[in-house]
Amino acid sequence: MNIQYKKGVLELCVLSLLNRRDCYGYDVSEYLSKRIDISDGTVYPILRKLKSDGLVTTYLSEESGGPPRKYYSLTGLGKKEYKAAKEEWLEFSKTVSDILKEDENE
Amino acid sequence: MNKHDYLSELEKELKAHHVCDQKDILEEYEEHFAMRLADGYTEEETCAKLAGPREIAEQYATIGEKASKGKAKNVFVLTGLIFLDLFVVPLFIVLFSWVFAVAALSAACSVLGVLLAGNLNIAGLIPYMPYPASLLLGAAVLSLAVLSALGMVYCYSLFAQLFKAYKHWHKGAAGGGVPYLPAPHHPQYSAKTRRRMRNLTLLALILFIVFSAAALILLIVLSGTLEPWHLWNWFN
Numbered sequence: 001m002n003i004q005y006k007k008g009v010l011e012l013c014v015l016s017l018l019n020r021r022d023c024y025g026y027d028v029s030e031y032l033s034k035r036i037d038i039s040d041g042t043v044y045p046i047l048r049k050l051k052s053d054g055l056v057t058t059y060l061s062e063e064s065g066g067p068p069r070k071y072y073s074l075t076g077l078g079k080k081e082y083k084a085a086k087e088e089w090l091e092f093s094k095t096v097s098d099i100l101k102e103d104e105n106e
Numbered sequence: 107m108n109k110h111d112y113l114s115e116l117e118k119e120l121k122a123h124h125v126c127d128q129k130d131i132l133e134e135y136e137e138h139f140a141m142r143l144a145d146g147y148t149e150e151e152t153c154a155k156l157a158g159p160r161e162i163a164e165q166y167a168t169i170g171e172k173a174s175k176g177k178a179k180n181v182f183v184l185t186g187l188i189f190l191d192l193f194v195v196p197l198f199i200v201l202f203s204w205v206f207a208v209a210a211l212s213a214a215c216s217v218l219g220v221l222l223a224g225n226l227n228i229a230g231l232i233p234y235m236p237y238p239a240s241l242l243l244g245a246a247v248l249s250l251a252v253l254s255a256l257g258m259v260y261c262y263s264l265f266a267q268l269f270k271a272y273k274h275w276h277k278g279a280a281g282g283g284v285p286y287l288p289a290p291h292h293p294q295y296s297a298k299t300r301r302r303m304r305n306l307t308l309l310a311l312i313l314f315i316v317f318s319a320a321a322l323i324l325l326i327v328l329s330g331t332l333e334p335w336h337l338w339n340w341f342n
Contacts, residue, residue: 025134026141039157044134045165052169059288062297070134 006038007046012089014046015074015082018056022073047072055081109139109149112159119163131166187280194272201265205258212254219248233340239324246317252310256303263293 010032017023017031029043050056055078060068074082107115113132120128135156142152156162221228223244225237235243271289295303325334335341 026138029138033155039155039161040152041135041138041156041162042165044131044138045162045169048131048166049169057288060290060294068294068296069137 006036009089010036010038010043011046011050012082012085014043014050015055015078015085018072018074019079019082022071024069024071028072050078054078107150107153109136109153112153112156113139116159116162119159120166123163123167125163125166184280187276191276198265198269198272201261201268205262205265208254208258208261212251212258215247215251215254219244219246219251222247234338235325236328239321239328242317242321242324246314246321249310249314249317253307253314256307256310260293260303263295264290267293 013032013036014028017028023031025044025047028047029040032038032043033040047056051058051072055075056072057075058070058072061071062068113135116135117128117132120131125131138156139149139152143149147155218232220226221232221244222235222240225240232240267290326332328334329337331337
């Protein structure tokens with residue numbers, strides 16, 4: 001799939017995952033690369049962008065014994081934006097698949 | 107390509123693309139390597155799956171552009187920041203003075219504790235007190251010294267981290283393109299340090315309570331009155 005095309009969608013997927021639970025960077029990276037064909041390491045810039053846009057925030061949390069890990073979590077703004085973007089995407093993708101299906105009927 | 111090659115290549119590309127906060131980004135990738143290794147992959151396998159350093163640096167570079175465009179260095183923002191500083195800087199001065207005051211308390215307690223426990227009465231500053239009671243009271247005051255020293259360290263770490271976060275925020279708001287640091291609710295110690303500090307605090311607190319109670323009881327017994335300070339005229 002085209003990388004530019006994917007970027008916006010990936011942001012939405014990251015927001016969706018973070019909407020469910022707080023994650024550390026590697027967690028997000030693994031979750032996405034298992035389902036979508038992306039190179040490793042491309043998720044971190046997305047997380048940073050979401051952070052600089054104020055949609056996610058980070059905090060440090062310690063696991064038992066290990067060094068403190070940076071967790072990402074959605075901000076209030078992030079939750080709002082995610083909800084809106086999700087609606088928009090669902091509607092858009094439905095329209096696209098409707099259009100694509102039309103040629104089958106001809 | 108191994109981890110070292112990849113990270114140094116990435117560092118070079120980040121520099122070439124003028125990406126801000128490179129150290130933080132490199133740490134993120136270092137952690138990625140660590141997690142992959144823990145999952146049983148070699149450094150080479152990890153590198154092979156990673157996107158190229160240039161591609162990643164380009165991705166970061168597009169964020170930086172937006173950040174600097176979005177944060178115009180306008181006069182209003184800067185004036186606002188200066189007014190804010192007028193309030194915030196004194197606040198930090200007060201906070202750090204508090205740390206200094208607690209440090210002074212701790213130092214005073216240590217001196218007093220040693221004097222009491224050692225039954226040393228320099229220049230007659232300490233009122234009369236029968237010896238075994240003064241030993242107990244000295245131990246109590248020494249525990250208080252440890253307790254306040256811990257409090258000072260705790261407050262200092264917290265305030266220093268808050269100050270750092272504020273400085274970052276300040277730079278970012280002034281248009282420096284510096285990302286925000288999380289403002290901590292409590293100092294970020296390692297688990298080991300935190301455990302040690304907690305145990306030491308608990309121990310000092312228990313010792314303080316036990317020794318003060320013991321000293322008071324002993325004084326009451328020795329003086330035969332419930333208010334021994336009147337008998338020996340401590341406050342006159």
